[in-house]
Amino acid sequence: xxxxxxxxxxxxxxxxxxxxxxxxxxxxxxxxxxxxxxxxxxxxxxxxxxxxxxxxxxxxxxxxxxxxxxxxxxxxxxxxxxxxxxxxxxxxxxxxxxxxxxxxxxxxxxxxxxxxxxxxxxxxxxxxxxxxxxxxxxxxxxxxxxxxxxxxxxxxxxxxxxxxxxxxxxxxxxxxxxxxxxxxxxxxxxxxxxxxxxxxxxxxxxxxxxxxxxxxxxxxxxxxxxxxxxxxxxxxxxxxxxxxxxxxxxxxxxxx
Numbered sequence: 001x002x003x004x005x006x007x008x009x010x011x012x013x014x015x016x017x018x019x020x021x022x023x024x025x026x027x028x029x030x031x032x033x034x035x036x037x038x039x040x041x042x043x044x045x046x047x048x049x050x051x052x053x054x055x056x057x058x059x060x061x062x063x064x065x066x067x068x069x070x071x072x073x074x075x076x077x078x079x080x081x082x083x084x085x086x087x088x089x090x091x092x093x094x095x096x097x098x099x100x101x102x103x104x105x106x107x108x109x110x111x112x113x114x115x116x117x118x119x120x121x122x123x124x125x126x127x128x129x130x131x132x133x134x135x136x137x138x139x140x141x142x143x144x145x146x147x148x149x150x151x152x153x154x155x156x157x158x159x160x161x162x163x164x165x166x167x168x169x170x171x172x173x174x175x176x177x178x179x180x181x182x183x184x185x186x187x188x189x190x191x192x193x194x195x196x197x198x199x200x201x202x203x204x205x206x207x208x209x210x211x212x213x214x215x216x217x218x219x220x221x222x223x224x225x226x227x228x229x230x231x232x233x234x235x236x237x238x239x240x241x242x243x244x245x246x247x248x249x250x251x252x253x254x255x256x
Contacts, residue, residue, distance in 0.1 A: 005030040005169060005199050006051070011060035013046055013223075020046040022223030023060065028169070033195050035202045035214035037234075039244055043223040044203045048171050051201070052084035053077040064169070078108070081168030085159050085175070093147030097138055097157060100146055101129035104161035128164055136160040136190060152183025159190065170194070172202045176209055188213060211235065219244055 008026040012019065021043045028034050036044050049055040051062060053074035062070045064080060072080070092100055105128035133139045136156040141149070146157065155175060162170060175191065176184045188209050194200060195215075204210050210217065211231040218228040221243045227234060234240055 003030050004028060005065055006201075007061075007063040008047075008051070009061040009063065011047070011050060011062065012058045013043075013050055013055060014058050019223055021050065021057075024220070024224050026218055026225055026228070028199060028201060029216070030199055031195070032215040033191070033200045033202060033213050035204065035210045035217045036220055037204075037207070037210055037217060037244070038220035042220040044220050045173060046223075047220065048084060048173055048201070048203060052082060052171055054084070078165055081166065082171070083162045083165045083167035083169070084171040084173065085162035091146050091154060091157060091161075094145065096143050096145060097133060097149075098126070098129050098142040100157060101132050101160055101164055102126060104132070104164035105129055108165045132160040132164040135163055137186075150183070152179045152186065155179060155183070155187060156190065159187075163194075167198060169199045169201070172200060172204070174204055175202070176204060176206050184209065 004027045006026075006028040008024055011021050011024040013021040024043070024047060026047075036047065038044055046055065050057050053069075053072060053076075057070060060070070061068055064077075064082060069077060069080065069082075092103070095103075102125040105125045108128075130139065130142070133142055136159050138153065138156055138160060141153065146154065149157065155178075159172075159175065172191065176187050179187060184206065191200065191202070191213055202210070202214065214231055216228060217231055217234040218225050219234060219237075219240050220226075226243055227237050227240050229237070
């Protein structure tokens with residue numbers, strides 16, 4: 001896990017007078033779960049959008065396996081193996097789980113079809129859909145209408161759609177948001193099971209999940225990384241406690 005798969009070098013994104021990412025530097029090692037934490041407005045979601053290609057950067061560089069992808073559009077980054085899940089993932093609630101997953105496979109392969117109803121009939125699309133469903137525990141729900149699923153299962157489907165794109169680097173944006181404790185545990189177990197096959201960047205507000213799942217943690221404050229290290233190092237870093245947690249005793253306890 002020593003070789004960086006992703007390097008962020010002096011990355012900047014401005015929205016008018018607001019600097020969302022401010023000369024941000026970050027290294028992600030191949031095969032790790034790397035969590036990004038920080039207060040609201042720190043720039044975490046903006047940074048993920050820059051990494052995925054949803055937002056163009058104003059300056060700085062993004063290197064993926066040593067190659068500069070800073071100006072690469074989102075669909076080409078997906079083809080390279082960089083896939084973002086959750087906040088920008090759109091489910092089609094009137095279609096089945098199978099159809100949603102087949103459409104995700106189709107987006108990756110470029111397979112063409114004339115009518116939406118034929119998607120699930122294409123054997124290669126269906127095989128990819130079933131593989132993704134099996135991975136996220138939805139194989140027995142393939143014919144269910146997505147809009148009838150629980151929030152937690154819809155979250156699992158969103159992850160399944162990202163996995164259908166065969167990512168090498170998976171960007172997860174608050175995967176446990178809005179889930180109940182049981183659903184959150186299932187999602188955590190699912191994320192943990194992916195670490196052997198994928199490199200993951202995790203943005204998540206559930207500190208218990210962050211410190212349970214992450215190999216390393218980076219703390220983003222005011223658009224730049226103030227600390228990176230193993231979970232125990234971050235928990236006890238005075239700079240992190242001062243800048244992120246302040247003197248709030250409850251927040252400090254959540255880091256323990």
